[in-house]
Amino acid sequence: MATNKKHSLTGFYWLWFALTVVGVIISIWAPAYLMPQSMSSNMNLTILTMVVFSVAAAPVAAGVYAATAYLLRHNIYRGNSVPPAAEVQTRENARLTIGWVLASTLLTVFLLIWGLGALTVDNGGNESNPLVVNVTGQQWLWSFSYAGTHVESNTLVLPLDREVVFHITSKDVTHGFWIAQMGIQVDANAGAITELHTTPNKLGTFDIRCTQFCGLNHAFMVTQGQVMTTQGFDNWLAAQPQRA
Amino acid sequence: MTTTLQHAPTKAGGGLARRQNFLTALISGVVFAWLAWYIGRHTLDTTTRSFSDQVAVLTACGWTVGFWFGIGALNGPGRWLTGRDHTRADDLYYAGENQGRARYWKYCTDHKVVGVQYIIMTMVLLGTGGILAMAIRTQLLTPGNHFVDQQVYNGFIAVHGMLMILALIVAVAGPWANFVVPIMIGAHDMAFPRLNALSLWTLVAAAGLLLTTLAVGSLPVGWVVLAPISNQAGVGMDFFAMAIIVFTVSTTVAGINTIATVMTLRTKGMTLSRLPIFVWGSVIAAALGLYAFPYFLTVEAIQILDRTVSTSFFVATGGGAGWLQANLFWLMGHPEVYVILIPAVAALFEIAAVMSRKPVFSYRTAIAGMTGLAGLSILVWAHHMFTTGWAPTLGGPFMLTTELISIPTGLFFLVLLGTLWRGNIWMKLPTLWLFGFVFNFIIAGITGIYLSDIPIDNQLHGTMFVTAHFHYVFVGSVLFGAIAALAFWFPKVSGRYLDETQGKISFWLVFIGVQVTFLAMFTSGLRGMPRRYSSYSMIFEHTNFVTTMGAYMIMAGMLVLLGAVISSWRKGEPSGPNPWQANSLEWLVPTPPPLENFDVLPTIKEDPYNFGGKR
Ligand SMILES: [Cu+2]
Numbered sequence: 001m002a003t004n005k006k007h008s009l010t011g012f013y014w015l016w017f018a019l020t021v022v023g024v025i026i027s028i029w030a031p032a033y034l035m036p037q038s039m040s041s042n043m044n045l046t047i048l049t050m051v052v053f054s055v056a057a058a059p060v061a062a063g064v065y066a067a068t069a070y071l072l073r074h075n076i077y078r079g080n081s082v083p084p085a086a087e088v089q090t091r092e093n094a095r096l097t098i099g100w101v102l103a104s105t106l107l108t109v110f111l112l113i114w115g116l117g118a119l120t121v122d123n124g125g126n127e128s129n130p131l132v133v134n135v136t137g138q139q140w141l142w143s144f145s146y147a148g149t150h151v152e153s154n155t156l157v158l159p160l161d162r163e164v165v166f167h168i169t170s171k172d173v174t175h176g177f178w179i180a181q182m183g184i185q186v187d188a189n190a191g192a193i194t195e196l197h198t199t200p201n202k203l204g205t206f207d208i209r210c211t212q213f214c215g216l217n218h219a220f221m222v223t224q225g226q227v228m229t230t231q232g233f234d235n236w237l238a239a240q241p242q243r244a
Numbered sequence: 245m246t247t248t249l250q251h252a253p254t255k256a257g258g259g260l261a262r263r264q265n266f267l268t269a270l271i272s273g274v275v276f277a278w279l280a281w282y283i284g285r286h287t288l289d290t291t292t293r294s295f296s297d298q299v300a301v302l303t304a305c306g307w308t309v310g311f312w313f314g315i316g317a318l319n320g321p322g323r324w325l326t327g328r329d330h331t332r333a334d335d336l337y338y339a340g341e342n343q344g345r346a347r348y349w350k351y352c353t354d355h356k357v358v359g360v361q362y363i364i365m366t367m368v369l370l371g372t373g374g375i376l377a378m379a380i381r382t383q384l385l386t387p388g389n390h391f392v393d394q395q396v397y398n399g400f401i402a403v404h405g406m407l408m409i410l411a412l413i414v415a416v417a418g419p420w421a422n423f424v425v426p427i428m429i430g431a432h433d434m435a436f437p438r439l440n441a442l443s444l445w446t447l448v449a450a451a452g453l454l455l456t457t458l459a460v461g462s463l464p465v466g467w468v469v470l471a472p473i474s475n476q477a478g479v480g481m482d483f484f485a486m487a488i489i490v491f492t493v494s495t496t497v498a499g500i501n502t503i504a505t506v507m508t509l510r511t512k513g514m515t516l517s518r519l520p521i522f523v524w525g526s527v528i529a530a531a532l533g534l535y536a537f538p539y540f541l542t543v544e545a546i547q548i549l550d551r552t553v554s555t556s557f558f559v560a561t562g563g564g565a566g567w568l569q570a571n572l573f574w575l576m577g578h579p580e581v582y583v584i585l586i587p588a589v590a591a592l593f594e595i596a597a598v599m600s601r602k603p604v605f606s607y608r609t610a611i612a613g614m615t616g617l618a619g620l621s622i623l624v625w626a627h628h629m630f631t632t633g634w635a636p637t638l639g640g641p642f643m644l645t646t647e648l649i650s651i652p653t654g655l656f657f658l659v660l661l662g663t664l665w666r667g668n669i670w671m672k673l674p675t676l677w678l679f680g681f682v683f684n685f686i687i688a689g690i691t692g693i694y695l696s697d698i699p700i701d702n703q704l705h706g707t708m709f710v711t712a713h714f715h716y717v718f719v720g721s722v723l724f725g726a727i728a729a730l731a732f733w734f735p736k737v738s739g740r741y742l743d744e745t746q747g748k749i750s751f752w753l754v755f756i757g758v759q760v761t762f763l764a765m766f767t768s769g770l771r772g773m774p775r776r777y778s779s780y781s782m783i784f785e786h787t788n789f790v791t792t793m794g795a796y797m798i799m800a801g802m803l804v805l806l807g808a809v810i811s812s813w814r815k816g817e818p819s820g821p822n823p824w825q826a827n828s829l830e831w832l833v834p835t836p837p838p839l840e841n842f843d844v845l846p847t848i849k850e851d852p853y854n855f856g857g858k859r
Contacts, residue, residue, distance in 0.1 A: 034770040035703070046703045050694065057690045064686045067661050068679060075600070075669045082825040083668035085855035086602045090662075097609055097658065104654040112647050115697045116640055122699040168633075173473040174566060176631065176706050180772035183703040187632045189567075190472060191560030194633030211631070211706025211774045213466035215476060216395060219777040 007074045016059070016066035023058030027051055036181045039202040039227060042122055043183035049118050056107060122183075127163035130197070135168040137175035137188035140217040142208060150242040156208060156225035158200050159233035166196040175221065176211030187212055200227040257333030259323075261316045266349040269314035269445070273452065276310020277303050297551045300460070300479035304453055304486035311449040316351035320438050339437065341839055351445060353437035356837060358444050359423025360737060362414055363730070365447060367806065369411035372455070374799060376404035381795040384788050388779050397778045399462025399480070406454060406467050406484070410491060412718055413533075413580070414447065415726040416587035421502050421526040424733055427830040428520050430511025430848065432840040435504040443498035446490060453487035456480075466776060468573060471558035471566050474547065482551060485544035492541040499530035499537075511829075513848035520828045520852055521597075521604050524611050525590020529583050532618040536579035543572045567634040574625035581717065582621045586614050588725025589656050592678050595732050596660050598826040599675045600667025603853035605659050613655030620649050630698050631705045639698050646696040653689055657682070670824075673747040677728035680755045684720030691716065691766070709769025712762040719798070720758050727754075727805065734809075735823045739835045740816030746808035753801030761794030828852035 031050035038044050077083035132147035133156070145152040147167075158164055168177050170188035177196070178185040186194045210221035228236060284299040292298075312318055323329055330338070339354045340347030347357055348364075380400055383391040392400065426434055434440045457463050457480040465477045474481055506527050510519075547569070549555045556562025558569040590610075597604045604610055626635070626642040660682060669675060691713040694700045704710060734742040768787040773780055780788065822831040829852075833841055 031770070034767060036772050042699070043703070046699050049697060049699055053694055053697065053700070054690075057693065061686050061690060064657055064661070064682065067665075068682055071661075071664050071669065072679070075664065075667055076671050077668040083601050083670050086600060086667045088666045089602055089855070090605060090665075091603045091853075092606050092608075093662070096662070097606055100654065100658045101651065104651050108647050108650050111650075111693065111697070112644060115643055115647070115699070118697070118699045119639060119643070122702070173476065174470070174632075176774075178706065178774070180703075183699065185631045185702045185705055189560065189633060192567075192633065207772065209772065209774050213398075213401075213473065213776040215464065215473060216398065218398075219774075219779045222781075 007070075009070075011073075012066055012070040015069055016062050019062035019065055020059045023062050024055050027054030027058055030054070036207070037202075038181065038183070039204065039206055040179075040182035040184070040198045040200050042198050043181060044201075045118055045122055046183035049114065052114060053111060056111060060107070127199075130163040130165045131159065132165050132167065133158075135166050135177055135188065136171060137168070137177060137210070137214075137221075138171040139173065139215055140210070140221040142175075142177070142221070142223055146237065149237060151237055151240040153240060155223065157233060157236050158225065158227050159230045160200055160203055160227055162230065163197060163199045166198075168194045168196065173214050174212045175214050178209055178211045179206055179225070180209060181206040185211060203227050203229065256337070257331060257335070258337035259334065260319050261334075261338060261351065264314065264316040264319075264351060265346070266315065266448075269311050269316075269448075272314025273307045273311035273449070276313065277307035279310075280306025292554075294552050294554060296479055297482050297548075300482035301486060301548055301552055304456075304483055304490075307453065307456075308446075308449050308486070308490050311445070311452070315445045317442050317445060319351075335437075336839075338441075339433075339839055351441045353433070353441050354839060355422050355426050355434045355437065355440055356737075358440050359419045361444050362418030362422060363737070365444070365451070366411055366415045366418060366726075367809075369407050369451060370415075370802070371806075373404050373407035373411055374802060376400045376407065377795060378799055380404060381792040383778060384780070385792045386789070387782055387785050394778045395464050396462065398464035398776075399458065401776050402463040402465060402467045402469065402484075403454065403458055404467075406487075407451075408718065409467070409580070409584075410447075410451065410454070412584045412722050412726070413495065415584075415722065416591055416729050417498070417502075417526060417529055417583075418444075418447075420522070420591060420729055420733060421498075421530070421587065423737060424830045425502065425523055425526050426505060426509070427833060427837060427841050428523055428828050429506060429509060429514050430829050430842065430845050431505060431509035432842065432845075434501050435508055436501050439497045439501050443494045443501065446494035446497065450487045450491035450494060453483050453490060457483045457487070468577070469547075470569050470573065471547070471550065471564075472560070475551065475559065482548065485548050485551075488544040489541050489548075492537045495533050495537050499533045502526055502530040503534075511845045511848060515848075517607075518848055518851040521593045521607065521610055522587075522590045525586050525593070525614055528614045528618050529586040529590075532579050532586070532621065533583040535622060536576045536583060539572050539576035540580075543569060543576070546572075567629075567632065570629055570632060570634065571625070574628040575622075577628060578625045579618070579621045581714075582617055584722050585717070585725075586618065588681075588722045588729070590614065591729035591732070592681060592725050593659055593663065594828075595674045595678055595728055596663040597853050598732075598824050599670045599672065599678070600664045601670070601855045602663055602667040603851075603855075605662030605665070607851075607853075609655050610659045613652040613659065616652035616655075617649065620645060620652065624649065627696055627701075630701045643696060643698055647693065649696075650689070650693060657686070672824075673731035673742055673744060673751070674728045676748065676751050677724050677731060680751065681721055681724040681728065683755075684716055684724060684758060688713065688716035688721050704769060706774055707769040708765050708773045708775055711775050712765035712769060715762050715765070716758075720762065724754075730809075732824070733830075734812070735819035736821075736830055736835055736837075738813045738816065739818060739820075740812050741819045741823065743808045743812045743816055746804055746811070750801045750805040750808060753797050753804060755801075757794045757797030757799075757801055759794070761791050761798060764788075764790035764794065826852065827854065 031047045134145045136143050144156045168188045170190045175188040177188050182198050184196045184198050186196050206225050208223045281303040284302040288298050340352040340357050383397050461478040461480045463480045463484050465473045546557045556564040558564050593604050623645040627646045731742045764787045768784050773784045821835040
């Protein structure tokens with residue numbers, strides 16, 4: 001029973017192509033649809049990178065799935081006992097192996113160059129007059145103080161289109177400071193100050209959630225913030241009680 | 245044996261070991277633990293803040309030593325020290341000669357018995373971790389659910405994580421590097437049979453300590469238990485740290501044994517290029533484990549010092565650094581993933597060849613892929629720390645090393661698909677789980693690439709996306725590989741097939757369950773749900789409900805599998821010694837293999853992948 005005679009690969013190539021197309025469509029649609037609406041340049045870049053990486057990965061996944069489908073279609077032995085030896089007993093195929101390594105290396109290099117480029121853009125931070133906010137985590141709330149003022153608040157309000165620098169620390173255990181709509185995250189460590197930069201580019205509310213397990217009420221260490229116009233922000237700041 | 249007895253006429257072999265088994269080990273462990281606790285309570289300074297931690301560590305030490313004593317682990321060294329080393333009769337007794345089923349509950353040095361004990365141990369760990377997973381998912385069924393107390397839930401998160409990690413570290417290497425590797429290379433047993441028993445029973449002792457944490461206030465601080473949060477945990481943390489230290493002893497002993505066995509006990513003609521590929525995988529994983537696990541021991545030993553004698557290695561307020569601990573932890577934590585993965589992949593290479601009646605495609609590439617992965621894995625640890633704030637300038641270099649991992653991982657697909665390509669694929673249970681692995685592992689791999697990219701990681705780190713990613717690795721890939729290996733070698737262990745029908749039902753439940761559970765979990769993460777939440781807001785309601793339903797499906801599938809293993813072991817269809825018509829040595833000995841495997845060691849003339857077709 002020669003189930004392993006050479007079948008044409010045309011079907012495989014078509015399936016590969018079709019799955020790639022489906023993968024690319026999903027790659028373009030899904031990140032923006034599933035992820036929180038972007039409110040900063042960092043988040044725009046994150047979503048774009050998700051799309052680019054997904055598109056790059058689509059032919060790889062499609063190839064593996066098409067090959068699997070091809071095997072299931074053509075190479076399953078239908079007899080009841082041990083199948084005979086396969087007619088082709090290939091042990092090596094140097095061209096295929098080298099090609100495979102080259103292709104995966106090229107893909108990796110591309111992802112890496114994109115990633116390093118995106119990292120440089122992402123780190124940004126060269127505006128001359130950024131707003132500096134000191135963030136302090138403690139079990140289980142966040143507090144924010146605005147440098148150059150005496151304002152300390154439990155809500156984070158940011159002005160539109162102005163760079164913000166966060167200086168982040170913790171009073172007790174490690175917390176994770178994350179703004180879900182802005183693609184920025186860093187730990188708040190006791191005894192150290194960590195830094196984040198971003199520029200909010202959209203008005204509205206955003207969510208701050210703790211991403212490091214920090215004890216009993218970790219799940220409730222959430223707070224909302226707001227991006228306001230420069231005028232609105234100045235008014236808000238002026239209306240806050242001054243710390244002694 | 246009778247001839248041996250004439251040389252030692254005073255008594256039969258075994259001595260004290262004749263009275264020792266798992267039950268005496270438990271009793272002795274508890275008694276020693278109580279003694280250590282009692283002595284600690286009455287001699288240590290009760291006024292120090294760390295008094296209870298000191299007592300807890302002493303108790304854990306007492307348990308371990310008592311367990312070793314009670315099971316018989318100390319007999320050999322004791323006899324050697326007193327100049328009455330084991331006779332041949334003793335060795336045969338320890339190997340379980342003529343002891344029937346009782347030997348599975350004893351300090352048995354026969355590698356096949358140890359292999360079976362590892363199968364049982366894996367099932368116990370997976371089962372306990374699985375029950376905790378069900379509790380976690382039930383808590384997360386609806387927003388604001390109160391199925392388990394929040395503090396208890398937080399402890400479940402940590403213990404579930406650690407139990408599953410331990411279960412998967414031993415899931416393939418434990419049963420099969422012990423049961424089949426010595427036969428595969430043509431050896432009578434492992435290089436160090438007594439150390440082999442030691443590694444198994446030390447694992448049991450460690451599991452006992454880990455489960456004790458649940459009884460003494462648990463571990464509501466996450467499975468990585470990094471300071472300073474770990475210092476808010478009670479004595480459960482001390483038992484956890486001791487469990488890891490004891491576990492590290494177990495893996496070190498096991499790793500050395502595997503490497504020494506393959507290096508020294510290969511039969512005539514079993515050159516390195518004729519080794520079955522699973523042997524290569526076992527050795528590479530064991531070597532990587534020898535590199536990685538000492539970090540784990542170091543982290544937990546230092547943590548114990550911080551807790552019991554007021555050092556502050558990891559406490560920033562005392563001049564230490566939490567980042568130091570994070571670095572040490574992940575120096576272990578990343579290689580550990582490949583200690584877990586490589587044996588599973590190597591077993592699948594073996595299965596792919598035998599079931600498609602073709603040689604392993606590009607044997608050298610397979611070895612290069614596993615070695616490359618092991619080598620790279622020690623250079624990538626800081627990708628777990630991209631968002632900690634530690635050394636932002638090292639982000640680029642670690643992104644580079646991490647993304648290079650795609651290359652050896654890609655080779656695994658080349659070897660697997662290349663082996664199956666144009667084969668005569670025999671679609672039995674092992675093959676079915678193999679295809680499941682291929683499907684899931686590509687998802688695991690691609691989602692890992694997102695997380696290796698720092699701008700994306702800054703969004704997704706610490707969310708359910710990460711949890712879903714590593715569950716595709718551990719459940720979707722490693723567990724599928726482990727079950728394929730179980731189905732493949734089950735006939736050699738039991739003389740019976742693992743039931744095809746029940747096995748298939750189990751496969752489809754687990755396979756679909758994995759997709760439902762973790763695809764929905766990816767969505768929770770993308771939408772912005774952090775990990776380790778005991779409660780969540782309405783926006784994550786639907787995806788969590790779906791995830792919980794999927795998790796129940798996986799559990800149902802695993803229970804069907806457990807039923808299949810038990811019923812097939814007792815009265816499954818007899819398989820004969822070589823049901824898959826494979827050529828490697830473990831299939832050429834009788835089933836069950838006799839004590840010491842071979843009367844006369846075979847001579848090897850070619851690798852086991854010649855299935856008789858044209859070249
Ligand atoms: Cu927190």
